[in-house]
Amino acid sequence: MKLFVALALIASLGSLASANEEFCQNNVVTACSSSTFSANSICNARFAGVDHVEPEVQAYINSQLTKSYDYLLLATHFNSYQKNRPGFQKLYQGLSDRSFDDSIALIKQITKRGGVVDFNTRHESPASVLTKRPTLEVDELHSLALALDNEKQLAVGATHVHTRATHQARDEHDPELAHYMEENFLSKQADTVRTLSGYANDLAKLMKVQDPSLSVYLFDEYLQKQ
Numbered sequence: 001m002k003l004f005v006a007l008a009l010i011a012s013l014g015s016l017a018s019a020n021e022e023f024c025q026n027n028v029v030t031a032c033s034s035s036t037f038s039a040n041s042i043c044n045a046r047f048a049g050v051d052h053v054e055p056e057v058q059a060y061i062n063s064q065l066t067k068s069y070d071y072l073l074l075a076t077h078f079n080s081y082q083k084n085r086p087g088f089q090k091l092y093q094g095l096s097d098r099s100f101d102d103s104i105a106l107i108k109q110i111t112k113r114g115g116v117v118d119f120n121t122r123h124e125s126p127a128s129v130l131t132k133r134p135t136l137e138v139d140e141l142h143s144l145a146l147a148l149d150n151e152k153q154l155a156v157g158a159t160h161v162h163t164r165a166t167h168q169a170r171d172e173h174d175p176e177l178a179h180y181m182e183e184n185f186l187s188k189q190a191d192t193v194r195t196l197s198g199y200a201n202d203l204a205k206l207m208k209v210q211d212p213s214l215s216v217y218l219f220d221e222y223l224q225k226q
Contacts, residue, residue, distance in 0.1 A: 045114035071096035087223030
């Protein structure tokens, strides 16, 4: 009988020690009794479902950086002396800066949650549209169509991250990341898609004349004032 009680006591102490390892305080107490602090310590900023959503966020960061570069090329194209379209240059420079700033904001969000953004590893999202990248030396109307496609892809990417953070198993969803994406990306992307779709449709109507050069010039003047 005494042997059985002793074995039960040892087993309960073992399970208690295992449970204590899950808490930062107990981890620190253990580490203080040794010369080094474990790199795999539980004392980190990670909680909820960030482990499951982080690859999707990194894929979205990659997409934002790619679009920023594409918009920068478009801005340079329309800023040349041959094209001389300062309104279109202003539009695409603004979109390039916005995508770059969004990338920085997402990187800060990931690091705040205890993650590390690895640019040496490509993270492909199922929401990504896998199409051959077109040339960026296009005319004004086609550039608006290209920009609209880009913004729709970014909107789908933001929606995918939000969905992954929300509709997961109880221990995998991440309400904080879902709220962040909703507050900082979803509404903003919807506004940009609406604006670019309006630009594309307006310019398409203005160009339905024999010589659309004056229409394009006036539309560029309009973009400069926005």
